[in-house]
Amino acid sequence: MKLDTRAMRHLTSEDWRVLTAVEMGSKNHELVPTPLIEKIARLRGGASGVHKSIATLAKAGLIARMKEARYDGYRLTYGGLDYLAMHTHAARGHVYSVGGSRVGVGKESDIMVVADSSGRKRILKMHRLGRVSFRTVKANRDYLKNRQSASWMYLSRLAAVREFSFMQALHAEGFPVPEPIAQSRHTIVMSLVDAPPLRQIASVPDPAALYADLIALLLRLAKHGLIHGDFNEFNILLREDKEDPTDDESKITLTPILIDFPQMISMDHPNAEMYFDRDVACIKRFFERRFHFVSETPGPFFKDAKKTVGKDGATRLDAVSEASGFTKKMAKDLEAAIREQEANKADDQDESDEDDNEDDDEDESDDDSEAGNQEPLVIGDRVLETQEGLQALSPSDET
Numbered sequence: 001m002k003l004d005t006r007a008m009r010h011l012t013s014e015d016w017r018v019l020t021a022v023e024m025g026s027k028n029h030e031l032v033p034t035p036l037i038e039k040i041a042r043l044r045g046g047a048s049g050v051h052k053s054i055a056t057l058a059k060a061g062l063i064a065r066m067k068e069a070r071y072d073g074y075r076l077t078y079g080g081l082d083y084l085a086m087h088t089h090a091a092r093g094h095v096y097s098v099g100g101s102r103v104g105v106g107k108e109s110d111i112m113v114v115a116d117s118s119g120r121k122r123i124l125k126m127h128r129l130g131r132v133s134f135r136t137v138k139a140n141r142d143y144l145k146n147r148q149s150a151s152w153m154y155l156s157r158l159a160a161v162r163e164f165s166f167m168q169a170l171h172a173e174g175f176p177v178p179e180p181i182a183q184s185r186h187t188i189v190m191s192l193v194d195a196p197p198l199r200q201i202a203s204v205p206d207p208a209a210l211y212a213d214l215i216a217l218l219l220r221l222a223k224h225g226l227i228h229g230d231f232n233e234f235n236i237l238l239r240e241d242k243e244d245p246t247d248d249e250s251k252i253t254l255t256p257i258l259i260d261f262p263q264m265i266s267m268d269h270p271n272a273e274m275y276f277d278r279d280v281a282c283i284k285r286f287f288e289r290r291f292h293f294v295s296e297t298p299g300p301f302f303k304d305a306k307k308t309v310g311k312d313g314a315t316r317l318d319a320v321s322e323a324s325g326f327t328k329k330m331a332k333d334l335e336a337a338i339r340e341q342e343a344n345k346a347d348d349q350d351e352s353d354e355d356d357n358e359d360d361d362e363d364e365s366d367d368d369s370e371a372g373n374q375e376p377l378v379i380g381d382r383v384l385e386t387q388e389g390l391q392a393l394s395p396s397d398e399t
Contacts, residue, residue: 007060017043032075085186086098097114099115125190128156160262195238210254238257
């Protein structure tokens with residue numbers, strides 16, 4: 001679903017209290033009874049005020065009734081969750097206005113350009129587990145407990161908490177990641193990195209050097225006890241950095257920026273070797289297919305990377321989630337969901353690989369982008385232009 005913030009300016013404080021009451025009631029009810037909403041909201045206008053707000057929220061699509069429900073009540077929609085998160089970010093000054101288009105649209109998240117109260121552009125990532133990736137999944141899910149709507153929102157919140165936690169730890173340790181700014185519910189606000197994903201790059205001046213940088217980054221993560229888990233061309237941005245920004249002839253350095261961390265795991269995970277080997281294989285396969293580059297050096301291998309964990313004073317970042325309140329049960333629930341997500345994404349990746357084999361020089365449409373087919377970007381001859389999706393913020397979409 002696309003975020004539409006136009007109704008936010010028309011909601012009263014009473015409407016926000018009722019929407020928050022529905023969210024609170026959703027912790028124990030998929031369909032929150034209307035009397036419970038009245039009890040939690042505690043409006044001065046009593047039941048009549050609550051019903052007035054319910055009508056306003058339902059009209060805006062922030063709450064909804066369930067068909068054939070056995071009692072009168074409402075459930076929180078993803079739109080309502082979006083509004084609650086945006087309301088929190090706006091109150092803290094992290095988000096003041098929202099751009100008119102999405103930078104990326106994936107199966108598990110939406111990515112938008114926003115601006116804070118001082119006009120600085122940021123990225124807003126909204127996790128949306130359960131949207132497309134899981135609709136065909138029939139496996140038993142203990143964590144759903146027959147409450148699919150609330151559970152998907154719960155899992156989306158877990159994904160955001162986990163990603164923000166890892167991003168904070170990685171940024172503090174000097175890893176090339178976006179700067180984490182704020183997190184609320186299923187959303188994250190981070191710094192805007194003006195760089196395209198590796199997927200959109202047609203050629204680079206020195207594939208061997210870029211490959212070496214990426215392998216070094218993967219091994220650096222391992223040294224800190226982490227495996228990305230989805231280390232591929234979609235989750236690596238490639239930024240151009242000039243030694244002298246004022247000189248057009250200045251030497252350009254390509255800096256990989258790592259994104260997307262909900263699936264990140266510890267080097268001590270039972271399936272760590274499989275995930276590590278898969279990350280290595282993804283990079284090798286992409287470089288061979290896109291840049292026709294094959295490294296003469298075998299590996300890296302998990303057993304060698306495992307020996308470096310915590311060496312030379314490297315901080316063990318794999319414990320950061322539990323240290324920040326991310327419990328083992330939360331990790332178990334999220335990991336189960338991500339495994340199902342990966343099973344559904346495998347078919348999409350196979351189709352994408354077939355397209356690449358048919359024509360390596362033809363750029364494929366990006367599954368995570370709404371901008372449509374774009375010409376591949378060539379790095380080395382000129383300064384990279386800003387992506388089409390990063391447009392000026394629309395004043396009509398102020399929060």
